[in-house]
Amino acid sequence: MTTRVWQAVDDRRDAVTELTRALIGYPTINPPGEAYQACAEHLGDRLRASGFDVQYVRGDGQVGDSDRYPRTNVIARIEGKRPGPTVHFNGHTDVVPVGRGWSYPPFEGVVADGRIYGRGACDMKGGLASAVIAVESILAAAPDFAGALEISGTVDEESGGYAGVGYLARQGWFSRPRVDHVIIPEPLNPDRVCLGHRGVWWGQVETFGRIAHGSMPFLGDSAIRHMTAFLELVERELYPALEARRTDMPVVPEGAQSSTLNINSIHGGQGEIEPGGGFPSACVADSCRVILDRRYLIEEHEADVKQEIVDLLERLVAERPNFAYELSELFSVQPTMTDADAPVVRAVDAAVERVIGRPPRHVVSPGTYDQKHVYRFGQLEQCIAYGPGILDLAHQPDEWVAIDDLVNAAKVMAAAALTLTGSTG
Ligand SMILES: [Zn+2]
Numbered sequence: 001m002t003t004r005v006w007q008a009v010d011d012r013r014d015a016v017t018e019l020t021r022a023l024i025g026y027p028t029i030n031p032p033g034e035a036y037q038a039c040a041e042h043l044g045d046r047l048r049a050s051g052f053d054v055q056y057v058r059g060d061g062q063v064g065d066s067d068r069y070p071r072t073n074v075i076a077r078i079e080g081k082r083p084g085p086t087v088h089f090n091g092h093t094d095v096v097p098v099g100r101g102w103s104y105p106p107f108e109g110v111v112a113d114g115r116i117y118g119r120g121a122c123d124m125k126g127g128l129a130s131a132v133i134a135v136e137s138i139l140a141a142a143p144d145f146a147g148a149l150e151i152s153g154t155v156d157e158e159s160g161g162y163a164g165v166g167y168l169a170r171q172g173w174f175s176r177p178r179v180d181h182v183i184i185p186e187p188l189n190p191d192r193v194c195l196g197h198r199g200v201w202w203g204q205v206e207t208f209g210r211i212a213h214g215s216m217p218f219l220g221d222s223a224i225r226h227m228t229a230f231l232e233l234v235e236r237e238l239y240p241a242l243e244a245r246r247t248d249m250p251v252v253p254e255g256a257q258s259s260t261l262n263i264n265s266i267h268g269g270q271g272e273i274e275p276g277g278g279f280p281s282a283c284v285a286d287s288c289r290v291i292l293d294r295r296y297l298i299e300e301h302e303a304d305v306k307q308e309i310v311d312l313l314e315r316l317v318a319e320r321p322n323f324a325y326e327l328s329e330l331f332s333v334q335p336t337m338t339d340a341d342a343p344v345v346r347a348v349d350a351a352v353e354r355v356i357g358r359p360p361r362h363v364v365s366p367g368t369y370d371q372k373h374v375y376r377f378g379q380l381e382q383c384i385a386y387g388p389g390i391l392d393l394a395h396q397p398d399e400w401v402a403i404d405d406l407v408n409a410a411k412v413m414a415a416a417a418l419t420l421t422g423s424t425g
Helices: 002-011 013-024 036-049 121-141 163-168 223-244 303-321 343-356 370-375 403-418
Strands: 053-058 072-079 080-093 110-112 116-117 146-154 181-184 192-197 199-206 259-266 287-296 325-333 361-365 383-385 399-400
Touching: 002 013, 002 121, 002 403, 013 036, 013 116, 013 121, 013 403, 036 072, 036 121, 036 146, 072 163, 072 343, 080 121, 080 399, 080 403, 116 121, 116 403, 121 146, 121 403, 146 163, 163 370, 181 343, 181 370, 181 403, 199 223, 199 303, 223 259, 223 287, 223 303, 223 399, 259 383, 287 303, 303 325, 343 383, 343 403, 370 383, 399 403
Parallel strands: 080 146, 080 181, 181 383, 192 361
Antiparallel strands: 053 072, 072 146, 110 116, 116 399, 192 383, 199 287, 199 325, 259 287
């Protein structure tokens, strides 16, 4: 049965190329969320013509949703001929802004040397097209499949996915009994299966001072100097501690197998030179803010991640005259890692080995993606990312995906779906 389906995939080499190109043609740039509706309808029309039930769900009232920029998600489902588990393929339709340095037009899907170039080719319209071709090949060559197949095209992954998979998962679209296994064809390289991601904790630290004339700073109290004291402690103590903390998660690249901290931004004082504007007034800064982007390991706990920041700040309160601060938490995501023995992992592993001739490497993503919502809101652990693109090309100029990889990924997804729905053997 699988061989027949793979033949059907091979027969659709041009179709997967054309679908990838068509999806790239919608400039679904996020922010602000351009062309979501049209892109969702393209997918919906296509899948309805293939026999799917198609529904559109708008992320009403979610961040970024408006009549000008509706957060339109599309979900398609088709039942098999006998009962069995449901396999869901989820891809995000949004892409990041184009940026500079392109030698190809970013929204035309130029084909050259066996590759398709364009914004989203790799991340992840190619993966979405592969999933569509995988299920269409099953419908054509194994119409008596068991269980059910679903495909969704969802919005806003690049900005957290709250109006996309997050919104849908909170409403039960990614939970049992509706869905049993989720495969997200993000570009993690064709020979790797991604089991999950590290955790995230974002916080803002604000230090306070007292405003005074800049010519007599001794009459005030500089919030920037207080912040400097905090950042010195971070530099001297926290960074070495984080680097020494290693995980058993197979995170790629290897540098991300430690805990990490990015000081996302820093703003202090009132002075700001507007483009073409005037000169800042002479004042001592009475406020300084930093935003911390902390990525943590499955061996760590979110409460401790926060507490070690608090401990540094409290030490300064005790040791440094007039040190005052406020810490606010902005955002957090738990780390997640699907068991390597889970059925969805084993099915995809076996399919990769059959298609490319060697078993895949299991990896974990340094940053989060929509799996977090499936895990947290959907309470579904049977979720992985596997897709055709090359991770390093994501978000870059001249992003591309190889047509051979699209075809191979479609074969892997089709074979895994047949196994997981109980259609084979
Ligand atoms: Zn992506």
